[in-house]
Amino acid sequence: MIKIALDAMGGDFAPAETVRGAVLAAQNNPDITILLVGTPDALEKEFASVGAKPKNIEIIASSQTVEMSESPVDAIRRKPDSSLFKSINLVKSGEASAIISAGNTGAAVAGATMILGFLPNVKRPGIAIPVPAKNGVCYVIDAGANIYCNPLHLLQYGIMASVYCQQAKNIPNPRVGVLNIGEEDSKGNELVKQTIELFRKTKLNFVGSVEGRGIFESLCEVVVCEGFVGNVLLKTVEGLAEFILQSIFAQAENYGKDSANAEMIKKILGKLKERTDYAEYGGAPLLGLNGIVIISHGRSNAKAVANAIKVAAESSRHNLPEEINKGLNEVQQHISWMDILKSWRATRK
Amino acid sequence: MIKIALDAMGGDFAPAETVRGAVLAAQNNPDITILLVGTPDALEKEFASVGAKPKNIEIIASSQTVEMSESPVDAIRRKPDSSLFKSINLVKSGEASAIISAGNTGAAVAGATMILGFLPNVKRPGIAIPVPAKNGVCYVIDAGANIYCNPLHLLQYGIMASVYCQQAKNIPNPRVGVLNIGEEDSKGNELVKQTIELFRKTKLNFVGSVEGRGIFESLCEVVVCEGFVGNVLLKTVEGLAEFILQSIFAQAENYGKDSANAEMIKKILGKLKERTDYAEYGGAPLLGLNGIVIISHGRSNAKAVANAIKVAAESSRHNLPEEINKGLNEVQQHISWMDILKSWRATRK
Numbered sequence: 001m002i003k004i005a006l007d008a009m010g011g012d013f014a015p016a017e018t019v020r021g022a023v024l025a026a027q028n029n030p031d032i033t034i035l036l037v038g039t040p041d042a043l044e045k046e047f048a049s050v051g052a053k054p055k056n057i058e059i060i061a062s063s064q065t066v067e068m069s070e071s072p073v074d075a076i077r078r079k080p081d082s083s084l085f086k087s088i089n090l091v092k093s094g095e096a097s098a099i100i101s102a103g104n105t106g107a108a109v110a111g112a113t114m115i116l117g118f119l120p121n122v123k124r125p126g127i128a129i130p131v132p133a134k135n136g137v138c139y140v141i142d143a144g145a146n147i148y149c150n151p152l153h154l155l156q157y158g159i160m161a162s163v164y165c166q167q168a169k170n171i172p173n174p175r176v177g178v179l180n181i182g183e184e185d186s187k188g189n190e191l192v193k194q195t196i197e198l199f200r201k202t203k204l205n206f207v208g209s210v211e212g213r214g215i216f217e218s219l220c221e222v223v224v225c226e227g228f229v230g231n232v233l234l235k236t237v238e239g240l241a242e243f244i245l246q247s248i249f250a251q252a253e254n255y256g257k258d259s260a261n262a263e264m265i266k267k268i269l270g271k272l273k274e275r276t277d278y279a280e281y282g283g284a285p286l287l288g289l290n291g292i293v294i295i296s297h298g299r300s301n302a303k304a305v306a307n308a309i310k311v312a313a314e315s316s317r318h319n320l321p322e323e324i325n326k327g328l329n330e331v332q333q334h335i336s337w338m339d340i341l342k343s344w345r346a347t348r349k
Numbered sequence: 350m351i352k353i354a355l356d357a358m359g360g361d362f363a364p365a366e367t368v369r370g371a372v373l374a375a376q377n378n379p380d381i382t383i384l385l386v387g388t389p390d391a392l393e394k395e396f397a398s399v400g401a402k403p404k405n406i407e408i409i410a411s412s413q414t415v416e417m418s419e420s421p422v423d424a425i426r427r428k429p430d431s432s433l434f435k436s437i438n439l440v441k442s443g444e445a446s447a448i449i450s451a452g453n454t455g456a457a458v459a460g461a462t463m464i465l466g467f468l469p470n471v472k473r474p475g476i477a478i479p480v481p482a483k484n485g486v487c488y489v490i491d492a493g494a495n496i497y498c499n500p501l502h503l504l505q506y507g508i509m510a511s512v513y514c515q516q517a518k519n520i521p522n523p524r525v526g527v528l529n530i531g532e533e534d535s536k537g538n539e540l541v542k543q544t545i546e547l548f549r550k551t552k553l554n555f556v557g558s559v560e561g562r563g564i565f566e567s568l569c570e571v572v573v574c575e576g577f578v579g580n581v582l583l584k585t586v587e588g589l590a591e592f593i594l595q596s597i598f599a600q601a602e603n604y605g606k607d608s609a610n611a612e613m614i615k616k617i618l619g620k621l622k623e624r625t626d627y628a629e630y631g632g633a634p635l636l637g638l639n640g641i642v643i644i645s646h647g648r649s650n651a652k653a654v655a656n657a658i659k660v661a662a663e664s665s666r667h668n669l670p671e672e673i674n675k676g677l678n679e680v681q682q683h684i685s686w687m688d689i690l691k692s693w694r695a696t697r698k
Contacts, residue, residue: 147530181576181580181584188577214588216588228538236586237561244593245593248597248618272600
């Protein structure tokens with residue numbers, strides 16, 4: 001029986017949407033159990049409003065909640081009994097195989113890293129954020145867990161995200177690219193150049209340099225980059241998408257707020273939104289830890305939560321951490337981690 | 350009399366659109382002279398099709414053209430008589446005050462840097478790309494001229510782009526931000542943190558850290574970042590905007606390709622395009638050189654070329670390089686360039 005821990009208090013719309021998401025997932029996946037961690041009163045209230053609690057949801061009581069704006073360090077020190085850290089501890093103790101949170105991302109990353117620890121040979125965990133593109137989705141890793149990267153980090157991100165795509169998302173032979181400022185190998189900074197060389201030595205389905213626009217043209221399913229760059233990219237994408245859609249709405253309203261035209265525009269934008277909705281993608285995995293960790297968008301609704309649970313269950317069925325470990329070992333047989341770091345340090349002097 | 354050199358052969362639609370843009374600008378700005386540098390036969394043919402050549406356009410013959418895909422190093426070595434390098438040399442010799450090219454960006458940056466040289470005290474030139482936002486435009490600097498930045502580079506970018514906004518774009522007291530992965534000063538990498546500290550010591554209208562989404566929310570008119578990050582951002586913005594608009598068109602076509610509905614959608618997207626059209630913004634200045642250099646978008650049409658000429662003329666009227674020099678000197682009176690570099694190097698060991 002697969003058990004998934006869900007931080008029921010994390011997220012802008014928690015616990016209303018986390019509870020509804022859990023119910024949805026519990027109904028659709030009778031073979032899993034959801035450990036719903038949160039303040040019992042608050043959860044009971046939500047269950048009262050949605051009907052009965054499915055049998056495969058267990059409530060685990062927590063007394064504290066990490067706020068969205070709280071500093072991760074403060075949260076770890078002051079809130080050991082929070083829904084977030086209790087959820088992570090369920091994975092640590094083996095009571096659950098995966099943890100999902102739509103709460104404070106910084107606290108989730110710091111807490112999961114501290115409590116679960118790294119997989120053997122992993123240098124840094126990375127967040128893989130799904131970005132909607134022409135033919136599906138592209139995972140951008142790292143999106144902010146690790147702002148100082150070396151080529152080994154980026155190589156490991158590519159391997160880990162590639163395994164994730166295969167095991168959790170059923171994408172066979174995912175294409176991996178390095179985010180760069182040109183398509184030629186000669187472009188980019190030293191980090192990017194050394195990383196490209198490394199990927200060329202692996203058996204991954206490596207497509208070379210990919211520019212920002214290549215993400216949307218679906219040139220690859222995984223693109224690796226330094227956490228600073230990935231985080232800037234992610235927030236730029238969110239900001240621009242919102243800006244464009246709002247501008248279109250504003251224009252559409254010139255044609256009559258309640259007219260048939262405005263209705264049609266709304267339909268079209270609705271379809272676009274559906275296609276580009278993060279809620280479809282089941283959240284962002286934090287890869288490289290001893291356990292499955294899914295970071296959901298702060299604005300997650302019930303559907304997003306349910307999809308995250310589905311992905312967490314699929315990751316559990318395939319034993320993602322073990323598969324990642326295998327993937328890393330395979331590459332390590334051909335490439336020495338130590339040599340990578342030596343070359344990198346030599347060029348950094 | 351202000352004289353502007355235009356690389357008539359540079360750009361995806363050159364010389365047809367460069368000639369038309371020059372004609373448009375010459376008619377609207379009788380007080381300037383445009384030195385149109387290109388292959389005489391090709392230019393004459395264009396003038397024949399648009400009517401007569403205005404008196405304030407002079408043709409300067411060049412025999413070579415730098416291709417869009419050519420390596421900058423090769424171009425510099427093999428094409429001294431190209432329209433691009435001849436145009437730049439007109440600024441070097443004092444025959445023109447500004448140069449505009451929509452051609453090979455790498456070659457334009459390398460050529461202008463080599464031929465014109467840096468302004469005194471400038472460490473690295475930077476490209477400031479205008480990105481459309483909610484209330485106007487935000488200049489992202491650097492967008493790819495300088496992929497290894499230190500805090501002094503970023504400080505100078507902020508000063509130079511701020512002066513550009515005031516002198517060339519008539520934006521009084523432009524707000525300057527540092528592109529970051531959070532809004533708090535504690536966020537970001539060492540480069541960003543040291544840069545923020547520096548800006549706080551200046552009299553610039555500094556707004557602190559700005560995330561990618563803040564650009565579109567018009568939190569500032571200038572945002573500084575390392576060239577690698579800026580270039581990724583720029584291409585991501587272009588790619589995402591295209592992806593969204595194409596998706597909407599595809600949806601709209603479901604409602605009948607030639608229907609009134611599809612017409613309306615086209616109108617709405619047209620208005621959005623107008624609002625977000627790079628052609629409106631007069632190109633991207635390459636700041637920090639002995640001379641005014643405007644890099645136009647490769648896909649520039651006549652309107653984009655005309656707007657670039659207008660901005661170049663405005664920059665010339667206000668003697669932009671001298672104003673930038675003043676701006677840098679003012680800050681340097683309070684902050685020692687040397688100390689900045691010392692602190693930076695100390696943290697890089």
